[in-house]
Amino acid sequence: MTLSVSVRQAVGPEDAARRNTQGLRDGFVIEGLFRPGEVNLTYSHLDRMIVGGVAPTDKNLEIGHVAETGTDSFLERREAAVINIGGAGTVSVGGRDHSLGFQEAIYIGMGEGALGFASDDPATPALFYILSAPAHRTCPTVHITREMARKVHLGSAEESNHRTINQYVHPDVCESCQLLVGLTMFEPGSVWNTMPAHVHDRRMEVYLYFGMAAATRIFHFMGEPGETRHVVLKNHEAVLSPGWSIHSGAGTGRYAFIWAMAGDNMSFTDMDKVPMDALR
Ligand SMILES: O=C(O)C(=O)C[C@H](O)C(=O)CO
Numbered sequence: 001m002t003l004s005v006s007v008r009q010a011v012g013p014e015d016a017a018r019r020n021t022q023g024l025r026d027g028f029v030i031e032g033l034f035r036p037g038e039v040n041l042t043y044s045h046l047d048r049m050i051v052g053g054v055a056p057t058d059k060n061l062e063i064g065h066v067a068e069t070g071t072d073s074f075l076e077r078r079e080a081a082v083i084n085i086g087g088a089g090t091v092s093v094g095g096r097d098h099s100l101g102f103q104e105a106i107y108i109g110m111g112e113g114a115l116g117f118a119s120d121d122p123a124t125p126a127l128f129y130i131l132s133a134p135a136h137r138t139c140p141t142v143h144i145t146r147e148m149a150r151k152v153h154l155g156s157a158e159e160s161n162h163r164t165i166n167q168y169v170h171p172d173v174c175e176s177c178q179l180l181v182g183l184t185m186f187e188p189g190s191v192w193n194t195m196p197a198h199v200h201d202r203r204m205e206v207y208l209y210f211g212m213a214a215a216t217r218i219f220h221f222m223g224e225p226g227e228t229r230h231v232v233l234k235n236h237e238a239v240l241s242p243g244w245s246i247h248s249g250a251g252t253g254r255y256a257f258i259w260a261m262a263g264d265n266m267s268f269t270d271m272d273k274v275p276m277d278a279l280r
């Protein structure tokens, strides 16, 4: 089977607070995203965000019909973004090929038809990370380079959170209906992301952690501010964040992460900051 889809129902805060470690992972953590030669999608009922990984080897892979969307083709009523975090590869959109190098992205507008994926060299396969949300109009498909991303510098070495947020799918870079996508990178020695923490009930969010050594782990914090929990994540694991949950992490070593949001508005800065005294 080259295409598999798993469905995640929405989990509320009271339910999450009662779950043990495995229960939290079952509800929120996405493991095994990049399986060689496969397309692996998770359909989340949080704003109907689809989170996927495609790792082509010697054969090209395709996303055409996805039964869970109830439409003839995957993008009939959806938009998507793809970021490559592996070797060089090609994404075919509506019959046109786009070469994507490491950390390059493509925004794909609604109605573009089937998507094709290929690696330039099966020995160093491309790792295409996919995010897709329902759309209400077609925005132009745009190839987004690392240079095009809007940069926001945050934090400091003293607070161990000196980092740059690279906003790839953002109104200042390209149009989209509801997707906002970016990639956060750290200065050496900085390990904390998104602390002080925030919530945004208007939008869900999903984090994919990558660029980690095999033994590195992320302690990812989630939950309502007064009822926090954590999950321990390794390289290439993603975690879903409902609007009511903080989403913050600390790494035991070097890492980067891709964040993506969908929901009621497109305002990256629309966040409710959580005062330190409110965290428990
Ligand atoms: O490092 C950070 O802080 C982030 O990257 C935060 C995310 O972009 C986010 O949570 C946006 O709502």
Ligand SMILES: [Zn+2]
Binding pocket: 198, 199, 200, 205, 247, 271
């Ligand atoms: Zn956020």
